Amino acid sequence: MSLKLSITEEMKKALKAKDRQRTSVLRFILSSIKNKEIELKRELKDEEVVGVLASLAKQRKEAIEQFRKGSREDLASKEEGELRIITSFMPPPLTEEEIERVVKGCIERLGAKGKGDMGRVMREVMSEVKGRAEGKVVKEVVERLLG
Numbered sequence: 668m669s670l671k672l673s674i675t676e677e678m679k680k681a682l683k684a685k686d687r688q689r690t691s692v693l694r695f696i697l698s699s700i701k702n703k704e705i706e707l708k709r710e711l712k713d714e715e716v717v718g719v720l721a722s723l724a725k726q727r728k729e730a731i732e733q734f735r736k737g738s739r740e741d742l743a744s745k746e747e748g749e750l751r752i753i754t755s756f757m758p759p760p761l762t763e764e765e766i767e768r769v770v771k772g773c774i775e776r777l778g779a780k781g782k783g784d785m786g787r788v789m790r791e792v793m794s795e796v797k798g799r800a801e802g803k804v805v806k807e808v809v810e811r812l813l814g
Contacts, residue, residue: 670713671700674756692752699723717757717798724753725801761800763808769795770808782813 668676678693699719704711711719727750734743761769773791777784788809793802 670716670756671697671711674700674716677756688748689752692749696720696723696753696756714797720753720757721798724750724757727753758799761796763804766792766796766800766805766808767812770805770812774812779813782810785809785813788813 674693674696678690678697681689681693696719699722700711700716703715703719727746731743731746731750734740734746770788770792773779773788773795774784777787777791779785779788789802789806792805792809796805
């Protein structure tokens, strides 16, 4: 079953259970997927759906941080609930050791020598770990291995 279809099925279950927050978040996810499909003029593959989910998760994390800075714990906890729902459909995140293995493989394949090759390595690694690792963590690993 495709990821989009499983999200649709979960939304139906949430509607039947009258779970307003879950229904709302799942509708938002599906509309974000639909918008991306309209933009690309085609159906999204599961990897691309994971990319949309990763983008939504990143937005929620940033909002949580901002709400906490503004002492709005009520809004931060609402965003955390939405983040849990979004991440439940994403593949498990990679550990730092797994990211390091991917980075080393990319460095070997590309023949990267130093910091000047960082952009190429980052592009390659991010395409491989799409949605399973944050760019900030990947950047730190790449810098450490190229530095």
